[in-house]
Amino acid sequence: MSDLRTIALAGNPNCGKTTLFNALTGLRQRVANYPGITVEKKVGQIRLGDGSPAEVIDLPGTYSLVPTSPDEQVAAEVLFGQRADTKRPDAVVAVIDASTLARGLFLVSQLLELDRPLVVALTMSDIAARRGIVVDDRALEAALGVPVIPVVGHKGVGVAALRSAVDRALEGNSGSTGAGVPKALAKAIAASSTSTDPLLSEIGGRYAWIDALMAASVRSGTKSHLTERVDGFLLHRVFGLGFFALIMGSLFITLFTLAAPLMDACSSGVAALGHWLTASMADGDLKSLINDGIFAGVGGVVVFIPQIALLFLFLSLLEDSGYLARAAVLMDRLLCKVGLHGKSFIPLLSAFACAIPGIMATRTIDSRRERLITILVAPFLSCSARLPVYALLIAAFFHHLPGWQQGLIMLALYLLGIFAAFAVAWLATKIRGRVASTPFILELPSYKLPQPRQVALQVWQNASAFLTKAGTTIFALSIVIWAITTYPKPSAERITADTSTFTAHWQAPADTPADKLAEVRQDALDKALAGKALETSIAGHLGHFIEPAIAPLGFDWKMGIGLVGAFAAREVFVSTLGIVYAVGDPGDATDGLQAEMLADRKPDGSPVWTTAVATSMLVWFVLAMQCISTTAVVRRETGGWTWPLLQLGGMNVLAWIACLITYRILA
Amino acid sequence: MVIKKAMSSSHTLADLPKGGTGTVATVGGDPRLRRRLLEMGLTPGCPLTLVRRAPLGDPLVFNLRGYDLSLRSAEARLVGLTTGNLVAGIRP
Structure with a gap:
């Protein structure tokens, strides 16, 4: 904690608070978390009139200082000086939206009682x-007894005036006393407190004061005709649902068609960089660590960036335009039936890119019960890390089907995930006993054109938050996976024996030119030895160790090694199989891996990978919880081990049973 | 002018026809929910309009105090309306 003076920005959701924060601080801001919870803490720097620096905190949007969600709780705690990690603000800027003034003034009526220097910024x-x-605004200022500054954040209008008002507020008070409660407010609350209903009298008193204040200082207008007309279409019985399907469909198609080539480019770019850097190094453990541990780890993280950035781009555009609130309204009925909430929609949508941002987005859900259930089922939705695995298995085992039928299989996998999420949510609600459903109270902001600068900043902040949260875990696990697939190394005798076995059996492909023969042979030997080395490593032993557990599902120890690798991130399954099947890095040779998998035989000569095995494996990847990064985030979100372990155990047991049934039916 | 009894349990926000307008008389629900409904501006005397229903029938969208608020029918039923529009002069 610093000794800098701090200024907190408080306001309703959608009031233009963040735009104003960006205008005040420029890019001198950082996003962190309040310790122990994942509510974002946005802090920026400004210089005060006397040249001294000060911190500006952008508090989560709140309607009241009596909180109902984790977000609002943080805002209230900071303002009351109840958080050990954040200094009580020296001054507060109340951001209120001129087009929804009454509700903004309600928050102001509470902020006035805080006894802190207060400045009101009037946006929109x-x-x-x-x-x-x-x-x-002059009349408003006179009635409130605190400065009221009209601002247009994205154009920078009024920002200078706001800064000097904040300066004066800080100077005028040594920080101990605020402007005080206007007499009229105190009177209005006192006037209604004769009734026997303290809650009604408090809030009714505040609104009585607001009504009188607005009568004196506001010329009321009409409601937004544009918003009304757009809603007439977007919340229409037919067009509304059609448009919703169209938006979601194009989001998915864009994520897959645009992100997939970008993902490939990212991972092969990182791998190439690693190889280039280590080109002059001698082969050995260090080189292997750099290439297969560190750079593979970085690649494993970087590969998510295009998807995550695109997802956040879509979400920012939809959110800033005002559509996401409508999406929650459209989906609430459906989600409500399975024990979820309209506000679960955004987290669940995000989970299709990655469960981690999805789980992070649940913090806007007021009810703890529905928030936990949303967190619980989010990993069932097929994230982008499953996509390479789906693609490999479908291409290898359903290649005889026409393309559109392969597409249908892919769609079926996604639908299976959605079905599982809904079924488990429904079941969880049944088991825990359905208390009266949690209320749905949601403001529908008027439609606005998203500001490119705000959107860009939001994408950047969200993507980097994801990278620091998930990236560190994925990176660390990649090193661990590298170590357990590398050590212990086979003994020299073992290598000699394997080499002679190889020499006895290996035949050059018929079309190999004579001058390339030695090179091709060496390459094949290296790959064969790499496969053998993996077998003797810890991962190989783990593969054998778990084989009895996964054999009923049709999986053998080689697949077991792949599943162990998949715990770093699911798509690692593909590259681990590449090593097991001795085709090297399958990044550019997935066809080779498919051929090897199809050619693999059991001791009795029957194929290892049958359609039944492949289908069972697909079902496993849809339903199983294999992502340690997600488990880590769930632990942080829920503040304990109960939920992440329940999720890990429950999902894997469910996946095991489903795979067993699938395999038994098909085999 | 005869002013009727200001509330009737059978007449709530959930009973408004699309485009219909009413005036809040009472707000019920558990204390937490009741507080939030009041804080969002649903105080006795506040006029509001049912703008539309979501395509699947629920939630409902109301316009009050210059903004749109969405509630499920379950919450809307907690807000009693004055009968007719006889309570006048509460808001400008």
Whole structure:
């Protein structure tokens, strides 16, 4: 904690608070978490009038200082000085939206009681003016007894005036006393407190004061005709649902068609960089660690960036335009039936890119019960890391089917995940006993054109938050996976024996030119030895060790090694199989891996990989919880080990049973 | 003018027809929910309009105090309306 003076920005959700924060601080800001929870803590720096630096905190949006969600809780705790990790602000800027003034003033009526220097920033005056709403900010200022500064954040209008008002507020008070509660507010609350209903009298009193204040200082206008007309279409029985399907469909298609080539480029770029850097190094453990541990780890993280960035781009555009709130309204009925909530929609949608941002997005859900269930089922939705595995197995075992039928199999896998998520959510709600359903109270903000700068900043902040949270785990696990697939190394005798076995059996492919023969032979020997080395490593032993458990599902120890590798990140399954099947890095030779898998035979001569095995494996990847990074995030989110372990155990048991049934039916 | 009894349990936000307007008389629900409904501006005397229903029938979208608020029918039923529009002069 620093000795800098701090200024907190408080306001309703959608009031333009973050835009104003960006305008005030420029890019001098950082996003962290409040310790112990994943509510974002946005802090920026400004210089005060006397040249001294100060910190600006962008608090989560809140309607009231009596919180109902984890987000709002943080805002209230910071303002009351109840958080050990954050200094009580020296001044508060209340951000209120001129087009929804009454609700903003409700929060102001509570902020006035905080006894801190307060400045009111009036945003969206331009939007309000278009609707004929004119706010007399001078009259408002006189009535509130604190400065009221009209601002247009994205154009920078009024920002300088706001800064000097904050300066004066900090100077005028040594930090101990605020402006005080306006007499009229105290009177209005006192006037209604004669009733026997303290809650109604408190809030009714505040709104009575607000109504009087607005009568004196606001020329009221009409409601937003644009928003009403757009909603007439977007919440329409037919067009609304059609448009929703269209938006979600194009999101998916974009994620897959655009992200897949970018993902490939990222991972092969990183691998190439590693090889280039180590080109002059002698072969050995260090080189292997750098290439197969560190750079593979970095590649494993980087590969997610295009998907995650695209996802956040979509979400920012949808959110800033105001559509996400409508999506929650459209989906609430459906989600409600399985024990989820309209607000579960955004987390679940995000989980199709990666469960981690999805789980992080659940913090806007007010009810702990529905939040936990959303976290519990989010990993069932097929994330982008499953895609390479689906693609490999479908291409290898269903290649005889026409393309559109392969596409249908892919779709079926996604639908299976969705079905499992809904079924488990429904079951969890049944088991825990359905208390009265959690309320759905959601403001529908008026539609706005997203500001490119805000969107870009949001994408950057969210993507880097993902990289630091998931990236560190994926990276560390990649090194661990490298170590257990490398050590212990086979003994020299073992290598000699394997080499002679290889020499006895190996035949050059018929089309090998004579001058390339030695090179091809050496290459094949290296790959064969790598496969043998993997077998003697810890991972190989683990593969054999878990074989009895996975044999009923049709899996053998080689697949077991792949499954062990998949715990770093699911797509590692593909590259681990590449090593087991001695085709080297399958990044550029997936065809080779497919051929090897198809050619693999059991001791009795029957194929190892049958359609039944492949289908069972696909079902495993849809349903099983294999992602340690997700488990780590769930632990952090839920504040304990109960939920992550329940999720890990439950999903894997469910996957095991489903695979057993699949395999028994098909085999 | 005869002012009728200001509330009737059979007449709530959930009973408004699309486009229909009413005035809040009472707000019920458990204390936490009741507080939030009141905080969102659903105080006695506040006029509001049912703008539309979601395509699947629920939730509902209301316009009040210059903004749109979405509630499920379950919450809307907790908000009693004055009968008719006889309570006047509460808001400008």
